[in-house]
Amino acid sequence: MKTTRRQRNVVIAAGFLLPNLLGFLVFTAGPVAFSLVMSLSNWNIQHTVPFQWTFLRNFVDLWHDQSFWLYFVNTIYLMLGLPLAIAGSLVLALLLSQNLRGITIYRTLFYLPSITSGIALMILWKALYNPDFGPINAVINWTLQTFHINGILHALFGTSVTPPQWLLATRNLLGLDVEKVGFLPAQWGLGARDAIIIMGIWIAVGGNNMLLYLAALTNLPQELVEAAQLDGAGKWAVFKNVTWPYLAPTTFFIVVMSFIGGLQGGFEQARVMTGGGPAGTTMTMSYYIYTKAFEEFQVGYASAVSWVLFIIIFIVTLINWRLSNKEVNY
Amino acid sequence: MGTTNTRRGFRTWWVRTGRFGMSHVILALIALTTLTPFLWMVLASFKALTEVEQLNPFPSVWHPENYIKVFQQIPFARYYFNSVFIAGWVTILTCITSAMAAYAFSRVDWSGRDGFFKLYLATLMIPGVVTMIPNYTLMVKLHLMDSYLGLIVPASFSAFGTFLLRQFMMTIPPALDEAASIDGANSWRIFWDIILPMSRPGVVTLAIFTFLGNYGSFTWPLIMIKSQHLRTLPIGMLFFDTIYGRQTNLIMAASVMNIIPLVILFVISQKFLVKGIQLGAVKG
Amino acid sequence: MKTAVITVLIVWILLSGVAWMLQPKPDDLSKTNLTWLSDDNPTRREQLGLFNRLNPQYNVRLDPVDTNTGGGMEKVIVQSIAGVGPDLFDSYGSYKLATYVKAGIAWDVTDELKNAGIDVKKDAWKLALSSVVYKGRVYGVPSNVGTPAIWFNKDLFDKYKVPYPKNVRTWKEFLPILQRLTIRDEHGRVKQYGFLCDSWMVTQFIWQWGGRTYTPDGTKCVIDSPEAIAGVQFFHDLMYKYHVMPTPNDEAAMATQGGWGSGTMTLFMGGKGAMALGGRYWLCSLRDIKELKLGAIECPYGPHKIYWGSSRVTIINKNSPRRKAALAFLKYLASHDYNELVNHQADCVSPMKAYCYTDKYMHDPDYPNEDFNAVWRDTNDYAMTEEVSPFINAQTAGRIVEKQLDLVRNNQKPATQAMKAAAREVNAEIQKNLDRDPNLRAEYDRLMGTKAK
Incomplete structure (x- = not known):
């Protein structure tokens, strides 16, 4: 039988693909399947509990696991910084795309937190957030004193403000309760989660997203802008009708990637800065998986949590794809 | 007509200057916000411990010996070596495996290629935490726990790298390898002699990305490394922080030393990095 | 390009050689080499050095682990499964x-120790036994034991003209002293606290007020008993009612570094508190500060005189091919030399009781000012363990x-509600575990059945 050139080429391609695919099978595909199998068992690294198939038991337990839902909410809360960071990136990119002098210097400076992000920066921010001796609160205190803010507030409203306790406080800007999924007005304020969000924005704003926007903006056809200007469109109208639609695919890409990253995030911050505290408010889903598997040794259960996370990410991505096919015509 | 032009010109000039001036002010302010934590870190690393918590920005007495103390208290040089060594191997292996796979996906025409590629790309979506636990048990079974190999091998296969290089190789004109294949060169020769040299910017970009990513890699080494002599910088920093956490000045000195190679690498390789980020984002 | 690739490859292959050479030195093969997984500090190195000097045929090396995190246990288990575990490792509780x-x-070294003439059950401190005896079998030798007591800074007492505490038995008697030593600055901010105490010490307060975490058979969490709540409440009141102890926020503010586990000892060393609840092992650091004049008294108590005791125990890895040889190290831990060294170093107190009742223990010639050693010995008799x-x-x-304790310590939730929630959640978790494991269920039913009779 005669084989076509394309079919013969499969052998050649297979040769080139072999190293990568082998690694992929051993370290990605295999583990994914294995993880699913493990999530159906009560497997424990310590061997204190006899191995048993529990089938969907872990998933049922997960549904009733209040900690999981709290940590899920924490994860979502920490993602609230993403839109801000993305908007910030866009603004920076718009500012930088004006052919100013020194754009390379600005770009380098803005990118600095992103390139150095990691344990060192988290340790740095932990020091910055120290409630009394950290420079952040020192500056707040100085401002309060210099401008006699508390005196004025006291005279006007009979209240006063104190600097936030940052990484030590369970408070948050939405007033989320610590113990159940819900709101509690007393929890309103600035706390550990907000501190992590602020740090996240500082790191991400001048990072990859800004570079992506910048690249898209350099390719923006000037004719479109000029045509709109000739029609008498103001700056805002040009942005709204020309630039923003043009950036839609980039925005879409950034949003999807941020979403996927955000759902998996929070591990390093929790491990390095807070240990998941105070009162579990900085525990995210990925840190919960780590804790369950490597501190409480419940590997089966941890696998179930990781699969739930996987499914959430999968669904979110699918929805995003659907949306993009409808809205983005590129 | 003429007057309008002049007025228009003046207006444009004014608007340009004014707006650019504003832009510069805003940009400078943002740059300052970005830089302040770094400045604090560098200055704190030269302070005496008692001075770290004080508001004065500059140390009253400079203590460069803080940096030496870090090396005395923890095997910092060893951490440096481990990080660079491991990230280096991962980079080399990733580039090789990715380039070969990218070649198969872009330059070899085989039946089922595009469908297979899409499937392959979909694996980019798998979150790392799903594979973390099984890979951990695999490493335990293979006795690669707590070894260089256990840190290097699992990290050396990247779907992202394949994707990035495929994007690059797609842009190389097909006439080149056709000519070579008429001359009788086999696929390996074409790959090694023609395509690989032509995708140099792509490979360099991938190399920088991979190196940066693995230099700062945290989660996997955290669960893999049990011995002190294998600790990488992030793990070493974490232990330094938990054990000697009260010596903020020394911690900051260690942090400065941790990020300096990154800054240098970035300044050198900016052009490639920016290109690569943009290329990686284009949908395939 | 190709040259670059090949050059980089060659450089890294060379580096691999360097990495190979940098691996920990191959041990001296004429000796029996053992690794001991423990925390890395100067005291530990000295203890190890003494063993290696006394037993030249052995060479014990330290495998350092950070005992502050839960990592130690995972490390031992995983390494042992992988076959690279240490020969000896430390365990707590x-x-x-x-x-x-x-x-x-x-x-299980019960028989081996008996043959060597070591009777841990008789000679070691009683409080160490729960950490070393499991179902009647002995699994190692304790390497130290400790119970906290009150350290006091004599200079601060002198400065504010408060007589040194003596014969203070209960917290009620203790409170006025703490209040007198809590000093505020002109802005009303506390600059010196009467009392400093690690946050996890709240357990000792629960016990002293008559509460327990579990019923004796462990079938139920009873941390919501009125007694337990009263203990937690008193701990809370020390911070928020009497203001003699820093709240977590105050403490973080006083320490130079924020985050978790800011050290009570560091604050005490810095003169930020007149008294502190801490172990004898603090001396390892406190001795370095020459100008600090120290005193120590037994910790006051509530309705019950109970202290939080703990013990570090060294265990031999069952899977080690050198486990027989490792017995020599356990023998060393029970020996005269080791026990005297531990007492001299102030690495808590010696695991074997007898060495704390010597004149050398009471009056160490190298540290003539330390006249408080009886305290660290006598409190051990009132210790209860985890x-x-x-x-x-x-x-x-x-x-x-x-x-829940976090919420109480941060004054966000009343002790009663917090402890009720804690007990409820722990008991729910117990029930969940019973559903998951039939063996556990059988054991549970057996205990509950016997109790019903």
């Missing part, structure tokens, strides 16, 4: 011992209870 035994890592339940993972229970 009954929960970890039980885990190591069940995981098949702890070697409570565990076989029906719940101690880490999981710890996470649940700590979360």
